[in-house]
Amino acid sequence: MQKLNQFLKFTPILKEKIWGGEKLRNYLNKxxxxxxxxxxxxxxxxxxxxxxxxxxxxxGENLKELIATYKGDLVGDKVFKDFGNKFPLLIKFIDAKEALSIQLHPNDELAQKRHNSFGKTEMWFVMQSDDKANLIVGFQKDSNQEEYLHHLENKSLLEILNVDEVSKGDVYFIPTGRVHAIGAGVLLAEIQQTSDITYRVYDWDRQDSEGNYRDLHTDLALDAIDYTSQQSYTTAYSKQENVASEIVSCPYFTTNVLPIEGSFSVNHNDKDSFVIYMCVEGKVEFSMNGERETIAMGETILVPASIKDFKLSSSVKSELLEVYIK
Structure with missing residues (x-):
């Protein structure tokens, strides 16, 4: 088998949404x-x-075909052992012109039992936000099923949910069960388990162009919700130029932030995993043995597990998210 010795870029899969806007096209050049x-x-x-x-x-090759062909060379031996031919992460950019529904995701056990799927632990990195734009994340204080249903039925959920105004660089970790919604005016990068299972609990009573309401999943959500609260839902982190600094680490993924200026070498001998880079600012060149690929803000590149050494360079202020599995 030929050695996998190529940085991989993929054609974005664009999704129209009732709440979507123009920033992915106008701001991220999709x-x-x-x-x-x-x-x-x-x-x-x-x-x-x-x-x-x-x-x-x-x-022209698809990700599933690549995993079947290259196995651990692409995803890492441990990742291939754990997930086989299924790629474990779903990587997105999201533009909310209007607020998304208030929702949550089931854990692995429930998702497997009900949907034959992974659960959906995820994280958000805010890339841009309009004035006073916000995210809904979790409860203000510990709640319970009875209180939650009371507010759901009375359309007053916001009275018990936590709402944060956000700005560029804010990070939120969303474990399964945590109620959340992206507010209007937020553009963000999302890293999550490979799953499209969402329990929508409130959709602002809006209708689509044909006058239809989207399905709600009230009953499915009840025993999937985590009713406990946190003192703060934001993830604190620090960053250093040309150094990958950890911002989120969980069993499903690790995400580092990597500000770049100038050029430096990267070594991934400590990892048995693919590494995905999302450009959230500027433009960065990847180079290795004469091969070069560039990603600009809003673009993504996958470095196969078989590639351990390469160089990153940028002539402008740039920032990457670095994502892999420990």
Whole structure:
């Protein structure tokens, strides 16, 4: 088998949403004649939405085919042992012109039992936000099923949920069971388990263009909700130029922030995993043995597990999110 020695870029899978806007096209340069683009799936192995390589010798191959061919060389031996031919993460950029529904995701056990799927632990990195734009994350104080149902039925959920105004660089970790919603005016990067299972509990009573309401999942959500509260829902982190600094680490993924200026070498001998880079500011060149690929803000690249050494360089202030599995 030929050695996998290529940085991988994929064609974004763009999703129209009732709450989507124009920032993915106008701000992140996603090419589309669609309106209301809410999500750009950058790396996906969700059934029916498998990413296709857009560069190099493997152009046209899909992610599922690559895993079947290259196995641990692509994803890492441990990742392949744990997940087989299923890529474990779904990588997105999201633009909320209007607020998303208030929702949550089931854990692995419930998702497997009910949907034959992974659960959906995720995180958000805010890339841009309009004035006073917010995120809904968790409860203000510990709640319970009875109180929650009372407010749900009276359309007063916001009285018990935590609402944070957000700005560029804010990070939120969303474990399964935590009630959440992206508010209007927020553009963010999302890293999550490979799952499209969402329990929608309130959708602002809005209708689509044909006058239909979207389905709600009130009963399914009740025993999936985590009713406990946190003192703060934001994730504190520090960052250092040309150093990958951890911001989130959980059993499903680790995400570092990497500000870049100038050039430096990267070594991944300590990892048995693919590494995904999302550009959240500027433009960065990846180079290795004469091969070069560039990603600008709003673009994503996958470095196979077989590639351990390469160089990053940028002539402008740039920042990457670095994502892998420990």
């Amino acid at each position: 090419n589309s004649d669609k309106s209301n683009i809410g999500e750009s799936w950058e790396v996906s192995d969700v059934e029916g939405d498998t990413s296709i390589v857009s560069n190099g010798n493997l152009k």
